[in-house]
Amino acid sequence: MPNVITHSLFTDFDIDLFKAGKHYKLYEKLGAHLVEVNGVKGVYFAVWAPTAQSVSVVGDFNYWTQGEHLLQVRWDSSGIWEGFIPNLAKGSIYKYKIQSNINGVVTEKADPFSLYCEKPPHTASVVWDLDYNWKDTKWMETRQENNSLDKPYSVYEVHLGSWKRADNNRFLTYLELADDLVNYVKETGFTHVEFMPVMEYPYDPSWGYQLVGYFAPTSRFGKPQDFMVLVDKLHQAGIGVILDWVPSHFPDDAHGLGFFDGSHLYEHPDRRKGYHPDWKSLVFNYGRNEVRAFLISNAVFWLSQYHADGLRVDAVASMLYLDYSRKDGEWEPNIYGGNENLETISFLKEFNEVIYANFDGVQTIAEESTSFPMVSRPTFAGGLGFGMKWMMGWMHDTLEYFQKDSIYRKYHQNDLTFSMTYAFTENFMLPFSHDEVVYGKQSIANKMTGDEWQKFANLRLLYGYMFTHPGTKLLFMGSEFGQSDEWNFEKSLDWHLLQYDYHKGIKQTITDLNQLYKNNPALYEKQFSGEGFEWINYSDHQNAVLSYIRKGNDEKENLVVVCNFTPVVRENYRIGIPKKGKLKEIFNTDSSLYGGSGITNSGTLKVDSSPYDGRDYSIELTLPPLSVTVYSIA
Incomplete structure (x- = not known):
């Protein structure tokens, strides 16, 4: 033979x-x-x-x-x-x-289509199959109900190699994570997890964003079927799975896609389009038909073979612009003289059209940091076709505001209110991601100003503001319990901090915010529409207070939100209310349960007929220090 x-x-x-x-x-x-x-x-x-x-x-x-x-x-x-x-x-x-x-x-x-790779630093491919008996039928059949744009979408971003480590700093396996991680996400109430890239990558410090094995879950944590078990268990627990996907660039490792057959096969042959100066990596040739088929097939693969519920597309801005991180003379304008990469735009539109045409109840999410228009609008309307886009401007402005001492915040109210001038131009996700807690940026907790009590009060306030602001939510692992140190991919999160009350209080705050979000349609049914939000008063910069109404389909379920961004207790603070009735406090970040001072508005609060804030009715409230309070309207 x-x-x-x-x-x-x-x-x-x-x-x-x-x-x-x-x-x-x-x-x-x-x-x-x-x-x-x-x-x-x-x-x-x-x-x-x-x-x-x-x-x-x-x-x-x-x-x-x-x-x-x-x-x-x-x-x-x-x-x-x-x-x-x-x-x-x-x-x-x-x-x-x-x-x-x-x-x-x-x-x-290595085989570009390998289903399994040797464990790094070894670089060969392994003959494998994808045989697996899935047990998530209920989730897959009802996914569209749980994963649509008018449903709660609270995402826990996870780096599998450093979420938790075993003894001797060993990685947890996919199977171990299928117990520990699933139970934890369910306990804290997140609706989805987002995994930083799980596709095989050679270099740990890249965090997975320099891919080589596009069709193989990394063997660092086990076999392909073991990763299927993790996804399966998350689905059985009612938790959606989003995968980070990197079609923007790839490394030039000798065994990878670069210079594959002695030619520029996958990467663009023009270095001005085929090389990424920031990451010193290669850029796909989006104008080559076979390369487009490779990438879109890869997206389809993870959604079909691994039952992923969404793809978060990394570094979209770097794909869209010919001059991204390039100096004059290092890029060439398109045929119309502009800086847009027309081949990439065409590719992204086709990618989104294929995904949404072939999969019910999935979402694509763009990490896109510029003002490129209509990223999350349908392609038939001229958009790129993504389901959501990260709201990077909101994230930067909000964190900058929270790093200011409260005495100066009255001069910077616009840092918070500006987001509402563009909040509904896209379907925005509010991200506090891994990028905000590395490279000297400090952890989210340590960005907060003030003494220890104020730092944690500010952190609870930040999260309360995030969860009541229009848009879906994303929080990087460790931030949900106030991780003190910056994220270090080489070791576990600092789980020992949960022995301390303030850190336990942050975790409980996030758990309860997730429940508040899921249990109140006013916070999600119109989270991408201006109909879902109404200012009560955005101009009280002197007291650094914001008040607004969140609205769903049924006005009886509307919520009133009041944010006090200073440590001063505001007694008899009056806000306008659109109708007669009663208010009841249903959430308060200053609760003693979370480590707050315990100042609350107890019982049922009656709206009176005194005009205020341009409305016929109003009510007096006590605003706890550095707090978000949320009220139902009856």
Whole structure:
């Protein structure tokens, strides 16, 4: 029997779709597949390498010998090399040795479509399958109800390697996380987790944002099926799963996608478009059909094969602009003379169209930090088609405000109110992400001003303001209990802090805010619409107080929110109310349960007929120090 048998999984239609950039399930064809040919079990290999002169599969089964198992190039000019190696089994370790017809360059590459990779620092691919018996049918059938834009969306952002470590600083496995992490997220009430990239990456300090194995969950924490167990358990607990996805750039590691077959295959050949100066990485050629099909197939793969509920697309701003982080002379304008990357815009629109057309109840979320218009608007209306966009301006302005001593805050009220001038131009997610707690920026808790009591009161106030502000929410791990130190990816979060009352109080605040958010439709039904928000008074900068109404579909469920951004107790503080009735305090960040001073508005509070704030009715409240108080209206 020959070393390699002629065999193909491709039809002519597959090839036509691939060439056109419209094949969105390439993972079913390219890569390594356990199959049976003429009664013989083995592995079918297929790899795209159009400038190759020869392609060998090398591995532990042939002593890594080039030429022992040669693939054959297809006749159809697709550039695909393929073949069946009999008697090869699951778990076999392999790479592709590619001799280019360009100056005879030889590259040795991991499989771009590998389902499983060797544990870093090893770099080979592993023959694997995705056989798994999913138990999340209930979640998948009802996902659209839990994951739509008019539902609560409170996201816990997690770096799997440093959320918690075992003894001797060992990584927790996917299976261990399927118990510990799932129970914790359920306890604290988050509706979703977002995993920083789980796709295989060679370099730990990249936090996963320099991907090599786009179709393989990292083997640092276990096997592919083990990651499926983690997703499955989260779904069974009613928790959605968002994956960070990085189509913006990739590293130039020797075994990766760069210079794959001796040519610029995946990266743009023009360095002005194909190299990222900030990250010293390579940028995909979004104008090449086969590359677009690779990336969109990858997005489809994680949503279909791993049941992900959404993709948070990293570094979208770097993709959209030809001059991003480039000096004059280092970039070339588009055909209209502008700085927009037209190929990227076209790609992102197609990506979103494919995802929303093929998956019910999923969301795509853009990390996009500029004023690029209509990022989260449908493509048919001229938008990019994302479901949500990170509200980076709100995040920067809010954190800057909270770092100011309270005595100066009356001069900076606009830092808070400005967000409402553009809050409904996009479907915004409010992010306090990992980027805000590294590189000397301090933890969220240590950004807060004042003595110890005020720091924690300010932190509770910050989170209360965040959860009552329009938009969905994202909080990086550790922030929910007031992690003191900056995030360090090389060790566990400081879980020992939960023995201290102030830190326990922050965790309880977040837990109760999550319940407040989920239990009150006024906070989510119109979270992306101006109809869901109404100022009561935004101009009381002298007292540094903001008051507003959050609205849902039923006005009987509306909520009144009052924020006091100073440590001064405001007694007999009057605000205007739109109608007669009664108010009842349902949430207070100053509760003694959280470590606050315990000043509350107890009982039922009657609205009187005194006009105020331009309204016919008003009410007097006691505003606790550095607090958010929330009231139902009856």
